[in-house]
Amino acid sequence: MGRLLLVTIQVDMHDRLALALQDDLTARIVRDGARGVLIDISSLELVDSFIGRMLGTIASMARMLDAETVVVGMRPAVAITMVELGLALPGVRTALDVEKGMEMFRGRAGPEDGPPDHDRLQ
């Protein structure tokens, strides 16, 4: 079984940066043969329709490349706002934190797996 990519989004992203992340991530999935993508959004103060769509697109693209995506660390205020906005993130799995997100992959991962690669978006 393959590796996990851990992406930590640490900045308030403008739209072009969000699109660049989408492109970089799909390239990395193929290059590293990743089977899972964990996207940590615990630093994000908002998820609007643009970022929501980006997360959905990443999950769809990753699925096409045989990788699963789990979005972790969503803040409660962000979740409340997304529901009121009407953003449901269909097809995107979530977990409360990185630890719980890793657990979701444990069933798939073999014993030879190393620690996940960690990308930071500064």
Place this chain on the structure above:
Amino acid sequence: MIVSSEVAGLRSSEDVLKVRQAARALAVRAGFGLVDQTKIVTAVSELARNTVTHGGGGDATLELLEEGSRRGVRFAFRDQGPGIADVELALRNGYSTCGGLGLGLGGSRRLMGEFDILTAPGKGTTVTVARWG
């Protein structure tokens, strides 16, 4: 009463970022809690992006309001773009002319409470939203 007012240009996605950061600072000054701040900033992000992508750019006015002991925030987004022919349709969830999710207008109306739109084909669009603490 308007306590403070500022105007910011909206031409690029970096400008959208600046306007939502200014909106956050204003919501904090108005005394909103974290959930309300998040709702306000998210609505501002949707509307500011609309101004850039649909309106071809424009500007935003950000105001801190006071009425007796209540404080509030008000934002107006103006563009000289093509305008909206059918406002009811544009407010419907899932309706989009650009391949987006179609949540911006209707969603920001739900998030803000006070919502007003002035538009006509060829006349540009002004969306004004407000929320009181």
